[in-house]
Amino acid sequence: MKHTVKLVITYILYGISFGCTFFVIMCLAYFVGGGEDFLMPICKDFARQSIGAMIVGIACGSTSIVYQFDHPSGFLKIIIHFFVGMGVFYPVAIYLGWIPFYPDRVLLTALQFLFSCGIFLIIWLCFYLFNRNEAKKINKRLRELEQDHTADNS
Numbered sequence: 001m002k003h004t005v006k007l008v009i010t011y012i013l014y015g016i017s018f019g020c021t022f023f024v025i026m027c028l029a030y031f032v033g034g035g036e037d038f039l040m041p042i043c044k045d046f047a048r049q050s051i052g053a054m055i056v057g058i059a060c061g062s063t064s065i066v067y068q069f070d071h072p073s074g075f076l077k078i079i080i081h082f083f084v085g086m087g088v089f090y091p092v093a094i095y096l097g098w099i100p101f102y103p104d105r106v107l108l109t110a111l112q113f114l115f116s117c118g119i120f121l122i123i124w125l126c127f128y129l130f131n132r133n134e135a136k137k138i139n140k141r142l143r144e145l146e147q148d149h150t151a152d153n154s
Contacts, residue, residue, distance in 0.1 A: 011062040019057015023050065041097060052096045059088030060120070064127075078124075086120055 030038045042049045063084040066077040090113065093099040099116065102108050 007065060007068065008062070011065040012058055015058040015061025016054045017057070018061040019053040019055070020050070022057070023053035045096075049096055052092045052098075056085075056089045056092050060085035060123075081124070082117075082120065086117060089120070090116060 027039060027042060029035075060081075063081045066072075066080050072080070090099070093116070094101045099112055
């Protein structure tokens with residue numbers, strides 16, 4: 001139980017860190033790209049904007065804890081992670097004005113949602129590929145250590 005609580009707290013802190021980092025990167029990108037008009041509302045409402053970034057980071061980052069457990073299946077873990085992440089991101093993004101919302105323009109709203117899903121998928125894929133590569137390195141090193149241990153015992 002103690003280990004699980006530590007793991008949950010660690011993932012929440014990772015989520016906050018990820019949310020804040022992504023928020024700063026996006027603001028810097030808009031600043032460099034000449035998007036001062038976009039940054040002005042963020043600066044005027046910095047506390048809520050920052051808290052929103054942390055909430056989204058927690059929702060997207062901390063729910064990746066599901067990958068640490070044996071159950072449910074891999075596909076269901078992805079679905080859980082996606083729906084919790086997008087279920088928090090999209091309403092927060094609309095509420096804070098990160099994504100304009102046009103209730104009378106359903107097609108535009110659907111396209112924005114699909115675009116957001118695409119970004120989520122790209123970020124998820126980057127983390128997946130990074131972690132898969134790390135696992136390969138660790139497994140390779142474990143095999144080397146096992147071979148060294150076997151050779152020493154012969």
